[in-house]
Amino acid sequence: MGLSYSDILKLESITGSSPFYLVVRQRFERNFDDLTAAFESRxxxxxxxxxxxTNYLPYLCQIIKQKGGWAEVVSRMEYDLAIRIGHDAEKIIFNGPVKTQDDIERALDNGSIVNLDCRPELDIAAAYAHRHPDRSIRIGLRINIGLSDEAGRSHIQNSLKVGRFGFAPAALHSQFLILNSKLQTDNLKVVSLHGHTSTTDRSAWCFETITKTLCRIAGEHFADTIEYINVGGGFFGRMHPDMPFKNVPSFEDYAQTICGILNTDNWAASTRPTLVIEPGVAMVADCVSFVAKVASVKTIAGRLFVTVDGSAFHAKPTFHSLNMPHQIITKDDNRSVQTFSVVGSTCMEKDILLTDITAPLPSVGDYIKIDNVGAYTLVMSPPFIHPAPAIVADEDGRYKLIRRKQTLDEVFSNYSF
Ligand SMILES: Cc1ncc(COP(=O)(O)O)c(C=O)c1O
Incomplete structure (x- = not known):
């Protein structure tokens, strides 16, 4: 996604100012198509x-709907957005650890799949089924998946030994006795098992473990009712050559592993449940870049700092330590190559977008584009010090403003003055 200086000027004339995000529609569509083809062919x-x-830009959510994809949401805000986007309620999956009674009842009423995370949520669904004996209430259960390998190493995010989501399989027997007593009302049935687990390595082995665990539980406890095996998200996206990850599984590798289990597991092969995946990173990370303008270049104690008008809150609000792939876009091509850090527009020392990169040194008025910033960025950046930047979509080289820069009135519209 290389841009020229004149491309940038064109983009800035659309947004009115820098910084801004650039979303490449074609990449998002290609990720959807390639993921779907990898799984559906198997x-x-x-x-x-x-x-x-991961990125609830309405522009992207609409593409998902147009292409026949479903929405995976984890809050009422996201649920209501999916409805507003025009998704059939039956094509919305409601996950997440905190759902109110109203959230659960609304979603069940609408025929959405609600994957319950804990006993209080199950109690709400069971009580609802008792109150509506004439209706068939279909629920899902999130299953807590252990991901410790043979060497005892846990693959769960942050190397946590135990994850916190869902119903614990270790207590399956007692859990399901309780469940069964709840489920005796025959208008409540478990139709979905959900096993999303955020991992350190996004490896195929993790998905193998998740899929096997879900199929085993389905076969043992819900053989006649399960319609959906949902392995969640957590796949690597297409890898940029400048990213430090090696031997990353492809979409085909993931599909081979997961589908291979469904095709051979006794229960799954005979029941043929719908396989659901919930990709975030793999769909959107490589579709978005962040462009900021150089405001100053200075040397302090022998170190070169390039300050830009955007911040790490826009490009990496989780403050991870990776230097994302980037492009320095200068007015002239004869800049000397130097080692420098790109630092942001807030007042925080840790607001560092790129650390000690070696590249042509830009000057004031030049631009820095940081790629692969589509996941967990603009949904996580508050209007910290500056209002939210504009977003432009690139539709085969034609640019379209899909979010203008936030105004002062918008930032403060729900405050009392
Ligand atoms: C339930 C659920 N599904 C899907 C995802 C998407 O994960 P990723 O963006 O890693 O694909 C997440 C992320 O935390 C999640 O919690």
């Missing part, structure tokens, strides 16, 4: 439910 029925939390 197993059907199959559904891709896009993880809204």
């Amino acid at each position: 197993y059907q029925p199959f559904t891709l439910a896009y993880s809204y939390k």
Whole structure:
């Protein structure tokens, strides 16, 4: 996604100012198509439910709907957005650890799949089924998946030994006795098992473990009712050559592993449940760049700092330590190559977008484009010091403003003065 200086000027004339995000529509569509093809060619029925939390730009959510994908949401805000986007309620999956009674009842009423995370949520669903004996209430259960390998190493995010989401399989027997007593009302049935687990390495082995665990539980406890095996998200996206990850599984590798299990597991092969994946990163990370303008270049104690008008809050609000792929876009091509850090527009020392990169040194008025910033960025950046920047979509070289820069009135519209 290389841009020229004149491209940038064109983009800035659309946004009115820098910084801004650039979303490449074609990449998002290609990720959807390639993921779908990898899985559908190996197993059907199959559904891709896009993880809204990763980047809920309405522009992207609409593409998902147009292409026949589902919405995966984890809050009432996201649920209501999916409805506003025009998704059929039956094509919305409601996950997440905190749902109110009203959230659960509304979603069940609408026929959405609600994957319950804990006993209080199950109690709400069971009580609802008792109150509505004439209705068939279909629920899902999130299953807590252990991901410790043979060497005892846990693959769960941050190397946590135990994850916190869902119903614990270690207590399966007692859990399901309780469940069964709740489920005796025959209008409440478990139709979905959900096993999303955020991992350190996004490896195929993790998905193998998740899929096997879900199929085993389905076969043992819910053989006649499960319609959906949902392995969640957590896949690597297409890898940029400048990223430090090596031997990353491809979409085909993931599909081979997961579908291979569904095609051979006794229960799954005979029941043919719908396989659901909920990709976020793999769908959107490589579709978005962040462009900021150089405001100053200075040397302090022998170190070169290039300050730009955007911040790490825009490009990496989780403050991870990676230097994302980037492009320095200068007015003239004869800049000397130097080692420098790119630092942001806030007042925080740790607001560092790129650390000690070696590249042509830009000057004031030049631009820095940081790529692969589509996941967990603009949904996580508050209007910290500056209002939210504009977003432009690139539709095969034609630019379209899909969010203008936030105004002062918008930032403060719900405050009392
Ligand atoms: C339930 C659920 N599904 C899907 C995802 C998307 O994960 P990723 O963006 O890593 O694909 C997440 C992320 O935390 C999640 O919690």
